[in-house]
Amino acid sequence: MGKATGFMEYQREVPRERPPEERIKDWKEFKNKFSEEAAKIQGARCMECGIPFCHSGLEIGGMVSGCPVNNLIPEWNDLIYKGKWKEAVKRLLKTNNFPEFTGRVCPAPCEGSCTLGITDPAVTIKANEYQIIEKAFAEGWIQPEPPEVRTGKSAAVVGSGPAGLAAADQLNKLGHQVTVYERQDRIGGLLVYGIPNMKLDKEKVLQRRLDIMETEGVEFITETEIGKDLSLEELKQKFDAVVLTGGATKPRDLEVPGRDAAGVHFAVDYLKANTKHILGDQNEDYISAEGKDVIVIGGGDTGTDCVATAIRQGARTVNQFEIMPKSPDERQPDNPWPEWPKTLKVDYGQEEAIEVFGSDPREFLIMTEEIITEEIDGQKVIDGVKTVKINWERNEENRFVPIEQPGTEKVWPADLILIAMGFLGPEENIIEAAGLEQDQRSNVKADYGDFKTNIEGIFTAGDMRRGQSLIVNAIDEGRKAAREVDDYLK
Ligand SMILES: Cc1cc2nc3c(=O)[nH]c(=O)nc-3n(C[C@H](O)[C@H](O)[C@H](O)COP(=O)(O)OP(=O)(O)OC[C@H]3O[C@@H](n4cnc5c(N)ncnc54)[C@H](O)[C@@H]3O)c2cc1C
Ligand code: SF4
Known part of the structure; x- marks a missing residue:
């Protein structure tokens, strides 16, 4: 107390x-x-x-x-x-x-x-x-503390997001030799190429920690995709145990006419390209919102990161669409303490939009029907976005479904559309190539607690096991999976 x-x-x-x-x-x-x-x-x-x-x-x-x-x-x-x-x-x-x-x-x-x-x-x-x-x-109290004794055992960690980093840190502290493989050119997973710099500084904060881990003996190998550049089988032969922490990076797509137009992007591609740009990389994939009418489809945190990024890039307008209703300002009787409070959050991106444009960019209970396109110089480009307002009602099977409100169709000006509608689970390449079992939600199957996949000596943790979640859950799973790996190695 x-x-x-x-x-x-x-x-x-x-x-x-x-x-x-x-x-x-x-x-x-x-x-x-x-x-x-x-x-x-x-x-x-x-x-x-x-x-x-x-x-x-x-x-x-x-x-x-x-x-x-x-x-x-x-x-x-x-x-x-x-x-x-x-x-x-x-x-x-x-x-x-x-x-x-x-x-x-x-x-x-x-x-x-x-x-x-x-x-x-x-x-x-x-x-x-x-x-x-x-x-x-x-x-100066946080200094590298390499383990005093090495066990002679080794572990590979596939994926360098918070789950992989936590597993690597724990296993290294226990004296095992740890190598982290990452397919991207930088270590960090969504810590580097998801969350924008204004929330988490890549050099001052992320790199500071990676430098400590490296000095403590963790080896980082970038631009190496397991399942493509190196098979899981090869990894199994090289190391005594393997922890898969590849995240849940498959984005949910928007299936409407006009989706294939130039200027429609997934949120993480947009955010990643921007981070590379501000870190000074030569970057052909950079997507600028400067002077553009931007529509962000998805009212969650990833959408908010896109709003804040587009504002910093100098967007002309930014609107954020959310299919669900607006949350209440206060807890409701069916959401008592100590449950997570399902209340309306005005996050940093919305605060900034209010400052720049005078109002909250979010539009609730809205569904995108079509991306209107036109042909310019032989290329299909965005001309606007057609939406309709909806209500959620129960159907004959007692399931909530969106019902369109007649007469609420609207066309929004748009030059750049960012899809931030969540994630569908891990990418399947490595899963299929290695014969890993999946659960009903397509995540790699392993129980919370033992983190064991169906293949001997291969563990999984973080978003790859539980679906897109939070940094703190990824750290928790990485830590606990490391404990299981340590037991296995002993
Ligand atoms: C834009 C965005 C913003 C977010 N903001 C927050 C926030 O503010 N707070 C919060 O708590 N959570 C946030 N989250 C969620 C959080 O980032 C994730 O839950 C967390 O990063 C999951 O950690 P992970 O280690 O499981 O996976 P990830 O961070 O996704 O890392 C997985 C890594 O594995 C690599 N990889 C995949 N397959 C292979 C392979 N075959 N070989 C080699 N490497 C591979 C990937 O390239 C990736 O770098 C956000 C998510 C997004 C998308
Ligand atoms: S890590 Fe734990 S203590 Fe820290 S903010 Fe998250 S929930 Fe709270």
């Missing part, structure tokens, strides 16, 4: 973010730290509730509630309040390999289940986590 009466004395405050009008002019991070005094006060709001759901990581109502890596939140809140920062970072690193990632980009299910949240705004858990780890880096 923090201070027994802290929650009655202090209000929740979060560190001031860089204001939208300033931050849209660059690609730098927009989140800030607290002052040390302010952080102590926020730590003091942790109230010794008795049963801290914040670190439970339980699934309630089909959604994660509490921290999936079981961060020891009340303990480090208390340590912050007492100014014991070194002890706080030790506690934090016991459960989370990369708090500098989660402290920036985790949606913080912990705060949704904070007991103080029943009556008051929750403790600032995510900001406290960020504060602890960044102070530790600033003080």
